[in-house]
Every structure is written in C-alpha cells, then in structure tokens.
Amino acid sequence: MRTDAETIKLTVADKSWTFELRSGSEGPDVIDIGSLYDKTGMFAYDPGFTSTASCESAVTFIDGDEGVLRYRGYNIDQLVKQRSYTDVCYLLLNGELPELEQSKEFESHITYHTLVHEQMSHFFRGFRRDAHPMAIMTGVVGALSAFYHDSTDITDPQQRQVASMRLIAKVPTLAAMAYKYSVGQPFVFPKNDLDYSANFLRMCFAVPSEDYASDPVLARAIDRIFMLHADHEQNASTSVVRSAGSSGANPFACIAAGIACLWGPAHGGANEAVLKMLESIETPDNIPSFIERAKKKDDIFRVMGFGHRVYKNYDPRANIMRETCHEVLDHLGIHNHPLFEIALELERRALSEEYFISKRLYPNIDFYSGITLRALGFPTNMFTVLFAVARTVGWVAQWNEMIDDPKRKIARPRQLYTGSQERHI
Numbered sequence: 001m002r003t004d005a006e007t008i009k010l011t012v013a014d015k016s017w018t019f020e021l022r023s024g025s026e027g028p029d030v031i032d033i034g035s036l037y038d039k040t041g042m043f044a045y046d047p048g049f050t051s052t053a054s055c056e057s058a059v060t061f062i063d064g065d066e067g068v069l070r071y072r073g074y075n076i077d078q079l080v081k082q083r084s085y086t087d088v089c090y091l092l093l094n095g096e097l098p099e100l101e102q103s104k105e106f107e108s109h110i111t112y113h114t115l116v117h118e119q120m121s122h123f124f125r126g127f128r129r130d131a132h133p134m135a136i137m138t139g140v141v142g143a144l145s146a147f148y149h150d151s152t153d154i155t156d157p158q159q160r161q162v163a164s165m166r167l168i169a170k171v172p173t174l175a176a177m178a179y180k181y182s183v184g185q186p187f188v189f190p191k192n193d194l195d196y197s198a199n200f201l202r203m204c205f206a207v208p209s210e211d212y213a214s215d216p217v218l219a220r221a222i223d224r225i226f227m228l229h230a231d232h233e234q235n236a237s238t239s240v241v242r243s244a245g246s247s248g249a250n251p252f253a254c255i256a257a258g259i260a261c262l263w264g265p266a267h268g269g270a271n272e273a274v275l276k277m278l279e280s281i282e283t284p285d286n287i288p289s290f291i292e293r294a295k296k297k298d299d300i301f302r303v304m305g306f307g308h309r310v311y312k313n314y315d316p317r318a319n320i321m322r323e324t325c326h327e328v329l330d331h332l333g334i335h336n337h338p339l340f341e342i343a344l345e346l347e348r349r350a351l352s353e354e355y356f357i358s359k360r361l362y363p364n365i366d367f368y369s370g371i372t373l374r375a376l377g378f379p380t381n382m383f384t385v386l387f388a389v390a391r392t393v394g395w396v397a398q399w400n401e402m403i404d405d406p407k408r409k410i411a412r413p414r415q416l417y418t419g420s421q422e423r424h425i
C-alpha cells in the first residue's frame with residue numbers, strides 16, 4: 001500500500017487541476033475524480049464502467065490478467081476444496097472464516113430461517129405454470145419485504161442482520177418452490193437436519209410419494225457450484241444491488257433488483273445460453289462453421305461461455321467447474337455425454353484460433369456449469385436461478401458493506417447529452 005499522497009495532473013488548454021491517486025491493498029491504483037465536476041465543470045465519460053471503480057470494497061479481489069479470485073483474501077480453489085458454502089457465506093459476511101463452533105451456530109441460524117411464510121405459497125398460483133422461474137424469483141423475492149416488515153429498517157444493524165440471514169436462508173426455498181411449481185409438483189418443505197446444499201436438492205427433487213435419499217457426491221457438487229458463484233466484486237447485478245440500496249431501499253427489494261439484472265444472457269443467463277448453444281451445434285462436425293460465424297465482424301453472434309469483462313486469462317472458476325463436471329458425470333455413470341464432447345471440442349478449437357487468442361477470450365465458469373446442472377437434473381431455465389441462490393450472499397455482503405460505508409452517496413451518474421437543444425413549438 002502506498003503511504004505518501006501522490007497526485008495526478010489533468011491539463012486542458014492552459015488550465016490544470018490535480019487529483020489524488022489512491023492505492024488499495026492490491027490491484028490497480030485509482031484516480032479520485034469525485035471533485036472533477038466541481039473543479040473543472042466536466043464529467044468523466046465511461047459507458048459500461050470499464051475504467052471506473054464505483055466504491056471501496058474489502059470483500060472480493062479479482063486479478064483478471066492472472067486469473068485470480070479471492071474472497072476476503074482466500075483463493076477460491078482453497079475455499080472450494082477445504083470449506084463448505086455456509087462457511088464461505090460466513091466469511092463473506094464477517095470477514096473471517098468461522099471456527100468449528102461458529103460454523104455450526106451459523107448453519108443453525110440459517111436453518112432456522114429456511115421456511116417461508118405460508119401465505120407466500122399462494123403467490124405462486126398467480127403465475128402461469130410455464131412462467132420462467134427467474135420471472136417468479138424477481139417477483140417473490142421482492143415480495144419478501146411485504147412479509148418481513150420487522151427486518152426492513154436499514155438503519156438498525158440488528159434488522160439488517162436478520163434480513164441478511166433471511167435472504168440467504170429463504171432464497172433457496174423460494175427457488176425450489178419456483179421449480180416445483182413449474183413441473184406441477186407439490187412444494188417440499190425444508191428439512192433441517194440436512195446441510196444447506198443437500199436440503200436444496202431435496203426441496204427440488206423429493207416427492208411426497210417416495211423416500212428421498214440424499215446423494216453426498218451431488219450435494220457436494222452443488223455446494224461447490226454455490227461457492228464458485230458466491231461473489232464476484234462489482235459485477236452488473238452487484239452494482240445494481242448497491243445502486244438500489246444507495247437510495248435506502250429495503251434489502252429484499254435490492255436483492256430482487258439484483259436477480260432481475262442477473263437474468264440477462266451477458267451475465268447470469270449465460271449458462272442457460274451455453275447449453276442451448278451446445279444443443280444447437282448437434283455434432284462436433286458443425287463446430288468449425290460455428291466458430292467462423294462468431295468471428296464475423298458484422299454478426300452479433302458469440303460463442304456463449306467464452307470471454308469475460310475482467311478475466312483476460314482462464315477464469316479460475318472454470319477449471320474447478322470443469323473438474324466438478326467430470327466428477328458428477330462419472331458418479332452418475334454418464335460417459336461419452338454428447339454435450340460434454342461438443343463442449344470439449346469447442347473449447348479446444350476456440351483456444352487454438354487466432355481470433356480468440358488475440359482477444360484473450362477464454363472459457364468462463366458458465367461454459368461447464370450448464371452441463372453439470374443438466375446432469376444433476378435441473379432443466380435449463382433453472383440454471384440462472386441456481387446462480388441467484390449462490391450469489392445472494394455476495395449481494396448481501398456487498399449491500400451491508402455499502403450501508404456501513406460513511407462515504408455512501410445515492411448512485412446518480414451523469415450523462416453526455418446528445419439530444420435536441422432548446423426549441424419551441
């Protein structure tokens with residue numbers, strides 16, 4: 001960390017202004033341009049925020065060039081191999097990994113909140129059976145604020161704590177209900193002697209007419225998927241959660257806003273898009289023409305699951321996801337899975353193409369998560385819902401950090417106006 005204050009000088013014609021240069025604990029320095037308009041009468045212009053740090057954060061660190069992802073300083077591969085999703089939740093929320101007793105206590109707090117208000121189940125009947133489960137999730141998660149009034153006062157740390165636990169605990173229950181509703185099966189209540197991920201799989205796949213035995217390998221796979229998706233610093237949906245929260249909106253409404261943003265195919269909807277793409281390729285023989293199309297400048301078509309705004313190297317989550325995908329397919333005895341074969345061949349070919357090399361387009365996490373989720377039994381339209389379940393803790397941790405930030409301001413960007421100048425009728 002740099003200790004001596006350094007400045008950067010901006011010169012326009014014969015005028016100059018200085019701005020402070022600030023360093024974090026890792027990562028690129030930032031130029032503090034908070035006073036840019038006051039000093040110069042000009043705004044900064046940065047569509048898509050490609051060069052803008054919107055906040056200070058101590059939650060997650062990414063080095064896109066090196067392919068590094070760390071939660072609170074811990075590398076993602078260590079966490080995934082040695083800890084559980086609920087431990088990762090504790091870490092993201094509290095800054096430290098839990099000791100054994102803390103871990104048990106945290107898990108039992110979460111478990112305590114997994115049931116949703118019974119009246120919420122009536123909400124579901126208002127949706128068409130064929131509604132996309134993400135459409136249902138944006139509605140029902142926002143509706144939590146109509147049921148849990150005692151945890152919507154953001155100025156009360158105790159209420160924020162309760163809302164945080166409620167969200168992490170209830171979003172999987174709602175996600176499983178959205179799935180059950182879409183397949184016309186009865187809702188399955190949470191079972192509190194199961195861990196978070198086993199409980200989620202049971203709520204999705206158990207039926208009242210049969211015994212359900214939890215499969216530890218599959219529960220571990222979903223736990224890993226949850227850990228890999230738990231947070232990713234200031235991505236689009238997290239920025240939306242922070243933006244919504246900056247106005248003082250309640251946490252349930254903010255997380256619903258994050259879910260809406262996550263749904264898009266350039267973000268959380270990508271794993272769904274990857275699977276549809278692999279299915280449409282049909283056979284490895286069609287891969288070359290597919291790649292040729294993605295390279296065409298005048299065609300908006302892209303290879304889904306490739307490329308990332310931040311990672312210009314292999315996405316560190318993609319390696320673990322690939323391993324998990326193999327484990328699940330082996331465990332389920334799915335050999336020579338056609339989609340997996342197409343995926344491997346597509347990856348091999350794309351990575352040897354000059355176009356992908358020069359643009360530094362590598363597989364991202366979504367490239368393998370779709371195949372794994374399909375093998376676990378989830379239909380394609382549930383993929384982004386699972387991402388939302390996992391990311392809820394990241395949104396909640398970042399939202400809490402924003403509320404605690406003494407420099408918090410309402411998010412209110414400005415614009416470069418290009419419309420008509422004043423005119424008269």
Ligand code: ACO
Pocket residue numbers: 265266267268270294295301302303304305306307308309310359361364365366
């Ligand atoms: N296939 C083909 N070309 C691509 C791809 C792709 N998947 N991704 C980027 N490119 C090309 C663009 O056409 C562009 O080319 P140009 O410079 O000749 O115009 C160049 O690479 C840079 O692309 P941008 O869109 O400017 O890069 P950006 O950082 O804004 O986009 C994004 C990142 C949205 C992820 C993009 O790579 C993409 O659309 N990928 C496919 C969707 C996807 O997998 N999304 C998941 C993201 S990860 C997540 O949300 C968990």
